[in-house]
Amino acid sequence: MLKLSPSVLSADFGHLAEDIQIIDQAGSEYIHLDVMDGSFVPNISFGAPVIKSVRPVSDKVFDVHLMIDEPVRFLQDYKNCGADIVTVHAEACKHLHRTIAAIKELGMKAGVALNPATPLSVLDYVLEDVDMILIMSVNPGFGGQKFIPSSLRKITETRALLNSRGLQTDIQVDGGVTLSNVAEIIQAGANVLVAGSAVFKGDKVENVKAFHKIFSEIQ
Ligand SMILES: O=C(CO)[C@H](O)[C@H](O)COP(=O)(O)O
Numbered sequence: 001m002l003k004l005s006p007s008v009l010s011a012d013f014g015h016l017a018e019d020i021q022i023i024d025q026a027g028s029e030y031i032h033l034d035v036m037d038g039s040f041v042p043n044i045s046f047g048a049p050v051i052k053s054v055r056p057v058s059d060k061v062f063d064v065h066l067m068i069d070e071p072v073r074f075l076q077d078y079k080n081c082g083a084d085i086v087t088v089h090a091e092a093c094k095h096l097h098r099t100i101a102a103i104k105e106l107g108m109k110a111g112v113a114l115n116p117a118t119p120l121s122v123l124d125y126v127l128e129d130v131d132m133i134l135i136m137s138v139n140p141g142f143g144g145q146k147f148i149p150s151s152l153r154k155i156t157e158t159r160a161l162l163n164s165r166g167l168q169t170d171i172q173v174d175g176g177v178t179l180s181n182v183a184e185i186i187q188a189g190a191n192v193l194v195a196g197s198a199v200f201k202g203d204k205v206e207n208v209k210a211f212h213k214i215f216s217e218i219q
Pocket residue numbers: 007009010032034065138139140141142143144145174175176177194195196197198
């Protein structure tokens with residue numbers, strides 16, 4: 001099933017709770033929360049206290065993308081603030097296998113994100129343990145960037161690898177996803193689509209509906 005995960009990085013932080021309620025009521029399946037530490041990525045966003053403060057406004061899946069160094073240090077905080085899925089970057093973990101196991105031991109789903117230059121092969125020995133693979137289609141740190149075209153081949157190769165092992169793991173794509181390119185991203189094999197500016201710029205409800213219209217034409 002195709003799922004839309006609007007990235008609140010592009011929301012109005014002064015009205016974050018209201019913006020989350022709007023995209024929830026418009027039908028978004030997930031809420032994507034981008035945590036940035038100013039070290040792993042060149043930007044700082046928000047952390048567990050902010051997520052905890054907006055958790056009561058929505059029952060949707062809180063899909064937390066940790067763009068932070070050594071995220072294993074903070075997993076308990078993300079469990080406590082109500083994260084359902086925690087995605088860590090392969091590049092940010094000294095011990096990726098241990099970090100995935102720790103996320104699952106806390107009762108959350110484990111995602112692993114790959115930056116545009118990171119090969120799929122880093123997942124070879126953890127593939128069976130991962131609930132979601134996040135293919136970054138921009139260099140992480142900022143919203144509103146352009147989709148990197150080589151990401152399409154990476155998505156195709158990820159789906160082929162999963163199929164070859166009989167796995168139906170979710171493939172999430174994040175960065176530069178728009179109403180114009182989402183169909184080809186899905187056709188390449190993605191099923192969880194993150195969109196920041198394409199949802200929050202303009203009419204949020206109409207934008208969510210427009211993504212879902214495309215999803216229904218493909219499904
Ligand atoms: O992880 C991110 C940036 O690191 C954001 O989720 C992503 O960039 C979404 O923004 P947009 O859809 O505007 O590209």
